[in-house]
Amino acid sequence: MAEPLLVVDGVTCRFGGLVAVNAASLGAQEGQITALIGPNGAGKTTLFSIISGFVRANQGSVHFAGQNVTGEPPYRLARRGIARTFQIVQPFYGLSVRENILVGAHLHHRKRDAALAVADQIGRDVGLGEMLDRAADQLTVAGRKRLELARSLATEPKLLLLDEVLAGLNPSEIRDIVPVIREFCRRGITILMIEHVMQAVMSLAEQVFVLAEGRIIAKGTPTEIVADPAVVEAYLGRGAAARLGARHGH
Amino acid sequence: MRPFLPIAAVLAVLAAVPFVVHSNTTLNFLVVALMIALAGQGWNILGGYGGQYSFGHAAFFGTGTYVTAILQVRYGVNAWFGFVGGIVAGAALGGALGALVFRSGLRGSYFALVTLAFAEVLRIIASVAPITGAGVGTLIKLDLGIRTFQFQSRAAFYWIILALVGVSLVLAQLIERSRFGAWLIAVRENEDAAKALGVDASTVKTVAMVISAAITAAAGCFYAQYFLFVDSGIAYGTWISIEALLTPIIGGVGTVFGPLLGALVVKTLGEAAKLLTGDAPGLDLIIYGTVLVLVIWIMPRGLIGGLASARKLMRREAPAAPTGEVRHG
Ligand SMILES: Nc1ncnc2c1ncn2[C@@H]1O[C@H](COP(=O)(O)OP(=O)(O)OP(=O)(O)O)[C@@H](O)[C@H]1O
Ligand SMILES: [Mg+2]
Numbered sequence: 001m002a003e004p005l006l007v008v009d010g011v012t013c014r015f016g017g018l019v020a021v022n023a024a025s026l027g028a029q030e031g032q033i034t035a036l037i038g039p040n041g042a043g044k045t046t047l048f049s050i051i052s053g054f055v056r057a058n059q060g061s062v063h064f065a066g067q068n069v070t071g072e073p074p075y076r077l078a079r080r081g082i083a084r085t086f087q088i089v090q091p092f093y094g095l096s097v098r099e100n101i102l103v104g105a106h107l108h109h110r111k112r113d114a115a116l117a118v119a120d121q122i123g124r125d126v127g128l129g130e131m132l133d134r135a136a137d138q139l140t141v142a143g144r145k146r147l148e149l150a151r152s153l154a155t156e157p158k159l160l161l162l163d164e165v166l167a168g169l170n171p172s173e174i175r176d177i178v179p180v181i182r183e184f185c186r187r188g189i190t191i192l193m194i195e196h197v198m199q200a201v202m203s204l205a206e207q208v209f210v211l212a213e214g215r216i217i218a219k220g221t222p223t224e225i226v227a228d229p230a231v232v233e234a235y236l237g238r239g240a241a242a243r244l245g246a247r248h249g250h
Numbered sequence: 251m252r253p254f255l256p257i258a259a260v261l262a263v264l265a266a267v268p269f270v271v272h273s274n275t276t277l278n279f280l281v282v283a284l285m286i287a288l289a290g291q292g293w294n295i296l297g298g299y300g301g302q303y304s305f306g307h308a309a310f311f312g313t314g315t316y317v318t319a320i321l322q323v324r325y326g327v328n329a330w331f332g333f334v335g336g337i338v339a340g341a342a343l344g345g346a347l348g349a350l351v352f353r354s355g356l357r358g359s360y361f362a363l364v365t366l367a368f369a370e371v372l373r374i375i376a377s378v379a380p381i382t383g384a385g386v387g388t389l390i391k392l393d394l395g396i397r398t399f400q401f402q403s404r405a406a407f408y409w410i411i412l413a414l415v416g417v418s419l420v421l422a423q424l425i426e427r428s429r430f431g432a433w434l435i436a437v438r439e440n441e442d443a444a445k446a447l448g449v450d451a452s453t454v455k456t457v458a459m460v461i462s463a464a465i466t467a468a469a470g471c472f473y474a475q476y477f478l479f480v481d482s483g484i485a486y487g488t489w490i491s492i493e494a495l496l497t498p499i500i501g502g503v504g505t506v507f508g509p510l511l512g513a514l515v516v517k518t519l520g521e522a523a524k525l526l527t528g529d530a531p532g533l534d535l536i537i538y539g540t541v542l543v544l545v546i547w548i549m550p551r552g553l554i555g556g557l558a559s560a561r562k563l564m565r566r567e568a569p570a571a572p573t574g575e576v577r578h579g
Contacts, residue, residue, distance in 0.1 A: 052446065078448035086446070092439035103436040106429045107448040115429070155447055 005030040005190045011060030020046040022214035033191045035205035043214040044194045048161050052084040053077045081158035085148040091136040098132040104154030126150045142173045162193040257419045268405035277404040283517040284411040285469050290497030290509030291418040292466030298504035300458045301438025306365030307494040310340040310463040312485030314470025319388045319480050329399035333471045340467020341460050348459030352452040373486035387481030399475045422506045502554025
């Protein structure tokens with residue numbers, strides 16, 4: 001297999017006494033969708049923040065497209081082609097939807113007209129075509145998630161880090177947005193997504209990494225992962241796999 | 251070209267004023283108002299578009315004033331070069347302070363306090379340093395002429411300050427529609443989100459501070475030529491820090507015309523309050539302050555923001571056929 005586009009190697013991150021990420025390693029294969037799952041507080045968002053330069057790791061390295069990018073500031077990583085969304089959406093509330101996306105589009109388009117054309121196109125691609133002139137603070141939760149996605153896509157990234165873009169959406173909203181993610185992957189964007197909605201993980205991801213208490217405890221295809229006793233235990237508590245297995249036996 | 255039409259129209263109207271108004275008192279009033287508008291536009295670039303509220307723009311105003319005066323008086327530099335020197339010095343100071351402050355990650359009230367303290371330190375230094383004339387101040391010798399940048403006619407000064415205001419309006423308009431402007435506004439709205447989209451926030455803020463400082467310094471340079479005198483209380487006093495931030499806030503923060511509108515309104519208000527109260531001491535200031543508080547209370551986005559909301563309200567009441575106007579964000 002070719003060298004993955006993103007390689008995280010032995011990353012550890014401490015907040016005071018708390019070890020949020022503990023010697024975690026993972027990779028995202030170019031052109032694929034990789035999922036990162038794990039219970040609440042496992043350290044998933046922290047790991048994303050390290051990859052995108054917002055948090056410094058105490059140990060370990062991050063390589064992107066074959067280069068060591070450990071500790072680079074966020075704006076420089078964005079210019080290299082790493083885009084992220086925020087779990088707690090961070091729109092520019094005072095601006096219109098179009099102006100929000102425009103900021104991302106300006107990364108590779110200096111001219112306003114060219115950037116506006118890109119912004120409008122991406123806005124339509126994620127299903128915000130009707131809302132472009134609205135103020136960002138008028139969007140629903142689902143709309144804000146789409147905006148978060150659109151803005152990061154507008155930077156024309158190679159790698160897109162999605163932090164729970166489906167959280168808080170109802171099933172029909174999820175059904176609408178899953179094909180959008182798949183489509184951008186088809187266009188060549190490598191995707192690493194944190195997701196709790198297992199149904200979406202099963203249908204989208206080719207590789208899954210499981211983080212629990214800061215450690216990567218399992219990796220594999222979605223079907224392998226759901227059958228992994230270690231994963232079941234991480235979610236449901238120690239001994240859960242055995243208890244479930246016993247019940248299946250009867 | 252279209253976005254510049256309103257600027258051209260406003261400038262044309264203002265340029266005609268001296269043909270109609272001949273009173274020196276009125277022209278003097280307008281010259282000072284425009285000077286404050288210029289200082290306010292400087293503040294507006296960093297504070298209005300960039301969201302970095304400086305409480306110490308006196309630092310730049312005063313540096314412009316002193317450098318213009320000192321270059322002429324002590325080094326015999328031509329007044330016009332002195333003027334340019336003042337702007338350059340202000341910009342350099344803005345760059346140095348910006349690099350220091352933004353790279354160390356100071357934001358919000360910390361930024362406000364640091365700028366305030368910085369201007370205060372400069373004021374104290376200027377009040378004792380021999381080169382500034384210390385407590386006595388620096389007097390530029392009266393010597394009328396184009397070469398010395400001194401004019402008998404108030405109208406000449408009026409047109410000069412109007413031209414400077416015009417340049418600052420065009421600059422604000424250019425910034426508003428540029429990539430730099432989009433980045434600056436993004437930093438104001440949400441710095442982390444901006445960084446994630448590839449914005450080098452501290453550099454963007456520092457560049458904004460350079461432009462901001464240069465414009466406010468230009469107002470200071472003009473002060474020196476117009477009044478031919480400067481001391482530490484004038485140059486680095488809190489009065490100008492306050493006027494520079496008050497005018498855009500009243501007029502409309504982060505808008506092209508906010509500072510100009512704000513300066514005209516605030517200055518008119520001040521004069522009106524004085525006329526109204528006659529010589530009851532301090533009463534004019536109370537009226538002035540009350541009205542300002544009311545304006546900010548009723549229209550938190552300033553007069554221009556208030557007008558925009560009012561217009562939107564009226565449109566909603568009369569939902570006529572689509573106007574077919576093209577909005578470009
Ligand atoms: N800036 C910070 N300072 C201190 N502790 C932090 C900080 N950020 C995260 N933590 C802690 O680190 C741990 C991991 O948090 P993180 O947000 O990475 O988890 P997560 O896997 O994304 O959880 P969730 O599924 O709830 O989003 C948590 O215990 C959290 O409280
Ligand atoms: Mg999280």
